[in-house]
Amino acid sequence: METDVLVIGCGPAGVQAAIHSSRKKASTIVVGKPSNSAVSGTDIDNYFGTGEVSGDSMLANGIAQARSTGAVFIDENVVSASASDGRFVFGLEGGETVTASAVVIATGISREKLGIPGESELLGKGVSYCAICDCNFYRGRRVVIVGNESEAAVSAHLMTSYASEVSWVAWEPSVSGNLVDRAVGAGVARFGSRPVAIEGDGRVERLVLEDGTTIPADGVFIELGARSSVDIAMDLDIMPEMDDTIKVDGRCMTSVPGVFACGDVTGKPWQVAKAVGQGCVAGMQAADHAKGSR
Amino acid sequence: MVTELNESNFDSFVESNKIAIIDCWAPWCGPCRRMGPIIEELANDLAGKVGVAKLNTDESQAIAIRFNINAIPTLLVFKDQVLVDSLVGLRPKEDILSYVNGL
Numbered sequence: 001m002e003t004d005v006l007v008i009g010c011g012p013a014g015v016q017a018a019i020h021s022s023r024k025k026a027s028t029i030v031v032g033k034p035s036n037s038a039v040s041g042t043d044i045d046n047y048f049g050t051g052e053v054s055g056d057s058m059l060a061n062g063i064a065q066a067r068s069t070g071a072v073f074i075d076e077n078v079v080s081a082s083a084s085d086g087r088f089v090f091g092l093e094g095g096e097t098v099t100a101s102a103v104v105i106a107t108g109i110s111r112e113k114l115g116i117p118g119e120s121e122l123l124g125k126g127v128s129y130c131a132i133c134d135c136n137f138y139r140g141r142r143v144v145i146v147g148n149e150s151e152a153a154v155s156a157h158l159m160t161s162y163a164s165e166v167s168w169v170a171w172e173p174s175v176s177g178n179l180v181d182r183a184v185g186a187g188v189a190r191f192g193s194r195p196v197a198i199e200g201d202g203r204v205e206r207l208v209l210e211d212g213t214t215i216p217a218d219g220v221f222i223e224l225g226a227r228s229s230v231d232i233a234m235d236l237d238i239m240p241e242m243d244d245t246i247k248v249d250g251r252c253m254t255s256v257p258g259v260f261a262c263g264d265v266t267g268k269p270w271q272v273a274k275a276v277g278q279g280c281v282a283g284m285q286a287a288d289h290a291k292g293s294r
Numbered sequence: 295m296v297t298e299l300n301e302s303n304f305d306s307f308v309e310s311n312k313i314a315i316i317d318c319w320a321p322w323c324g325p326c327r328r329m330g331p332i333i334e335e336l337a338n339d340l341a342g343k344v345g346v347a348k349l350n351t352d353e354s355q356a357i358a359i360r361f362n363i364n365a366i367p368t369l370l371v372f373k374d375q376v377l378v379d380s381l382v383g384l385r386p387k388e389d390i391l392s393y394v395n396g397l
Contacts, residue, residue, distance in 0.1 A: 132322060133323035136351070219364065242384075
């Protein structure tokens with residue numbers, strides 16, 4: 001697929017960016033899952049003019065508005081990103097590829113830690129948060145990937161090229177069938193119960209699940225959520241700040257021309273009002289950039 | 295430029311510095327690429343006091359195995375040629391400086 005503007009993230013910042021981008025007659029695709037937005041499942045009571053409103057209805061209304069202006073929504077995650085000759089290419093979890101002239105990163109802040117016993121104690125002793133960084137240390141060893149979304153599925157598939165046994169724990173899986181089939185087809189064993197503890201004497205020896213299952217393992221890779229804003233930024237040659245935020249200028253443009261960012265990913269305050277304000281700017285600027293490069 | 299270590303010069307570097315901090319990294323590791331500029335700055339800031347170097351774990355796997363490195367980036371910290379710490383994960387320059395000052 002080809003588009004003028006690709007928006008990554010389907011929260012208030014991304015949806016607002018899509019509204020303004022498509023109103024400027026730039027073809028616009030939004031990739032992301034509204035249920036992953038920080039406002040999903042919450043009530044907003046400090047946004048101008050609305051009174052108290054549910055985050056989910058705000059998102060649904062916003063998506064309908066953006067659709068009415070021509071934006072296309074894809075309820076998937078981005079699993080890969082690259083840049084070439086001023087164009088940006090993204091792989092989606094369903095297997096499709098999207099090429100865009102301008103990008104808006106509006107992925108919000110992702111949670112990395114699982115928060116279970118053994119996790120921090122065994123960091124670097126078998127616990128890892130980056131399969132692509134550490135896969136080489138697990139050649140011929142047994143690993144477990146933990147996570148419900150696309151990054152876990154991609155990591156599990158990757159690890160089958162290195163580890164002797166790969167298990168994948170997803171207790172509330174939200175991954176496209178394409179990625180699941182690819183992982184399972186490569187020999188990944190699936191488990192469906194929530195992890196409760198990582199155990200081992202000085203190094204990881206096993207992962208314990210809520211249903212009592214124990215998975216023997218030399219490594220536990222915690223890969224929660226989708227490919228993070230930090231990873232996507234680095235794929236596009238943008239160096240994130242130490243607090244994992246992405247620096248933007250007054251036009252919401254990052255250090256790479258054509259790549260914009262808005263919302264929580266640019267830093268505090270983590271407020272809907274700031275997210276939609278930046279989304280407006282980023283969407284307009286991305287549309288102008290894309291149309292200028294036609 | 296930060297000294298690049300490998301299997302032939304690793305031990306002599308540790309022996310020739312009272313305190314040595316070695317950044318273990320690999321090219322495809324995102325957090326390692328973010329650590330790179332921090333290590334460059336630390337090498338300048340700590341010149342003459344602490345030996346700061348880098349080790350590509352992909353090219354020097356025997357050293358990674360020798361020091362039980364399972365995750366990168368890892369900072370190996372040697373004092374008087376003894377490994378006193380393995381600091382795992384990306385961390386700000388200020389944190390590393392205050393750690394070094396406490397050694």
